[in-house]
């Protein structure tokens with residue numbers, strides 16, 4: 001997983017809070033220290049670290065006495081919220097306008113991943129029904145045109161290159177008439193060792209000649225917090241409209257790159273998480289932080305801690321399951337957990353009195369690849385749609401399909417599975433376990449077994 005070390009350290013800190021008998025100022029201070037250490041080790045800038053941890057501490061102290069809410073849960077939530085804000089809050093997409101072509105220009109220093117990312121972006125949009133082409137304007141590195149062509153060939157989109165021409169704009173002009181055939185044109189440019197005058201001048205010239213709709217700065221995560229300065233520099237030089245951070249899979253310094261990019265004021269649009277053409281994810285701070293913190297795990301842990309403290313009280317998760325208050329994210333997490341270890345048993349275990357029941361292992365397994373589609377679809381849904389999937393009517397399903405590249409049929413299937421699971425959760429409410437399981441098994445045989 002991306003930023004595994006950072007996630008692990010943050011989770012450790014939160015686990016300590018979840019387990020501690022009293023949550024007093026000393027415990028909060030310890031958590032703050034853990035978070036600071038975790039962020040610094042991920043190469044986040046010291047002043048940013050101090051800023052975010054001060055906010056977390058202030059809120060944890062001030063919001064301590066809100067009635068009716070569990071302090072531990074609230075602290076986990078505060079940490080989650082502040083980290084999301086820290087990484088730019090809401091998801092920021094590239095909005096593809098209806099003009100032909102919509103031009104996306106990639107800029108960045110040497111080796112950042114510009115050319116590779118063109119293949120990933122092209123595939124991303126191609127999957128969503130756009131007609132995409134690329135044009136190679138890196139006239140400095142001799143191997144650049146062939147590299148671009150090879151990448152484009154692999155996903156079957158045209159690459160417009162000219163290995164003889166040494167003037168970038170002239171290459172563009174040569175093919176310009178053809179570009180109106182495409183919805184999206186992605187433009188590769190040359191890198192340099194740093195943001196020097198020569199590079200700035202060249203980017204300005206290309207930019208003035210082409211007038212791109214988006215100027216995307218590609219930054220490698222391994223430069224850590226230097227991303228902030230680089231982003232500011234490129235922005236001052238040529239006005240970037242968004243950032244893609246690459247190589248988040250291969251570095252522990254990604255926290256610095258992500259937070260630095262957010263602090264520069266530019267928005268991170270996508271992250272690169274591998275060398276392959278599919279290793280690109282739209283960047284969504286909420287989902288990203290949730291995954292890093294392993295929110296499911298943390299919630300489960302809070303649950304266990306609570307049960308240990310007070311066996312009588314049913315925890316939130318089991319309560320929510322019993323009441324049928326169950327949303328799409330819960331479904332996804334549940335299915336993901338089941339695919340990993342095959343247990344409806346696990347969920348059942350969390351419901352008081354259901355601990356010993358054995359269910360067929362394959363009962364609720366979702367087909368390989370399907371979960372991935374669901375995740376992409378969920379990425380394109382609004383918060384209220386995730387919380388209440390019943391609002392997803394035909395036109396909304398179409399919008400989600402278009403935004404995610406997943407078919408409407410897949411989305412409908414996900415909703416069907418959601419309704420089925422929710423119904424089961426409702427059925428469990430206050431029923432005799434034996435009878436219930438019989439019902440479960442017959443239901444699952446019919447509808448969910450797949």
Ligand SMILES: Nc1nc2c(ncn2[C@@H]2O[C@H](COP(=O)(O)OP(=O)(O)OP(=O)(O)O)[C@@H](O)[C@H]2O)c(=O)[nH]1
Pocket residue numbers: 108109110111112113114115116117138141144189190191192218246247248249250271272273274275279
């Ligand atoms: N692990 C990993 N490697 C990546 C990622 N993105 C790019 N790379 C690798 O980084 C190296 C450089 O990528 P390029 O796409 O050639 O970089 P560039 O910015 O076009 O480089 P120049 O054109 O020379 O300026 C290649 O070996 C890529 O495979 C990523 O997200 N993860």
Ligand SMILES: [Mg+2]
Pocket residue numbers: 114115116138144188189
């Ligand atoms: Mg390149």
